[in-house]
Amino acid sequence: MPPKRKKESSENGKEKDTKKVRTEDFSSDAETKDGKKWNLKIVSWNVDGLRAWLEKDGMSVFEHENPDIVCLQETKCAIAKLPNDIKDINGYKSYFMSAKLDGYSGVGLISKLEPLVVTYGIKDKAHDDEGRCITAEYEKFYLVTVYVPNAGRKLVTLDKRMDWDPKFLKYLKDLDAKKPIIVCGDLNVAHNEIDLANPKANKKNAGFTKEERDSFTDLLSAGFVDSFRHLYPDATAKYTFWTYMMNCRAKNIGWRLDYFVLSERLVPQLCDSLIRDTLTGSDHCPITLLMHM
Numbered sequence: 001m002p003p004k005r006k007k008e009s010s011e012n013g014k015e016k017d018t019k020k021v022r023t024e025d026f027s028s029d030a031e032t033k034d035g036k037k038w039n040l041k042i043v044s045w046n047v048d049g050l051r052a053w054l055e056k057d058g059m060s061v062f063e064h065e066n067p068d069i070v071c072l073q074e075t076k077c078a079i080a081k082l083p084n085d086i087k088d089i090n091g092y093k094s095y096f097m098s099a100k101l102d103g104y105s106g107v108g109l110i111s112k113l114e115p116l117v118v119t120y121g122i123k124d125k126a127h128d129d130e131g132r133c134i135t136a137e138y139e140k141f142y143l144v145t146v147y148v149p150n151a152g153r154k155l156v157t158l159d160k161r162m163d164w165d166p167k168f169l170k171y172l173k174d175l176d177a178k179k180p181i182i183v184c185g186d187l188n189v190a191h192n193e194i195d196l197a198n199p200k201a202n203k204k205n206a207g208f209t210k211e212e213r214d215s216f217t218d219l220l221s222a223g224f225v226d227s228f229r230h231l232y233p234d235a236t237a238k239y240t241f242w243t244y245m246m247n248c249r250a251k252n253i254g255w256r257l258d259y260f261v262l263s264e265r266l267v268p269q270l271c272d273s274l275i276r277d278t279l280t281g282s283d284h285c286p287i288t289l290l291m292h293m
Contacts, residue, residue: 024064030272030290038271038290043067044184044258046284050075054085058281065288068112071145073186075106099131106131109145113138122171127164140293142175146185151206165215173222180263187259191216194236195256207255227260227273227289238275241284260289269293
């Protein structure tokens, strides 16, 4: 169970619980195609700053979902500064990787299931100094949580992104040769026009350049599957990120930047891949994967 929430004093001096009333119902009877119900739930969320996310009730995702594993991206928090609320969650073990630059990037993995091995980075110092990737090995699969480099405003860091993509793909292929993998996180690309609200206006902007989209196509061509599009190939207006500007979230002017990507041989075990766009706390919403493992 998640930690108890803080209490505050009411006007009569008595404490009142500030815990929000649970209104979400994320129960699911999802099954594989051959009728096996899910038994593994993974949540992924770009929190856009861990401490701000905590203040915005981000931890409620543990109550709503009761997940087996939670993966976080863009934590923006040095290991030494991690709040106890996120480090010490009853029933979970936590693993974090921060960037050398405080307040930048960073990823986390919080798991009920204790991994066999946890590794940090992709064995490339320049990228690993930015705290972008944690890999947890479980008995039947690898789980990789990743925050892919953003190409930046006016594409100032597109070169860094184009250096990352083939290196990350090689890293995944090496893992996949040993056992199947689940990749989750903010991949910082809207793969096709259906994956963002305004494709024509964004073809030269970060996240929708030809280079980034082609790199994602290369990933899928190497034996991996975009779980959401596999199940919902024609679903429109399904986004995971909305800029804070111009009331974009309320208008649903967004991008699908967050993914669960699976080894092809895991597809028969896929039950559902969901976008939890009613949960706030960041400029991204969480996504949820249901698998029968």
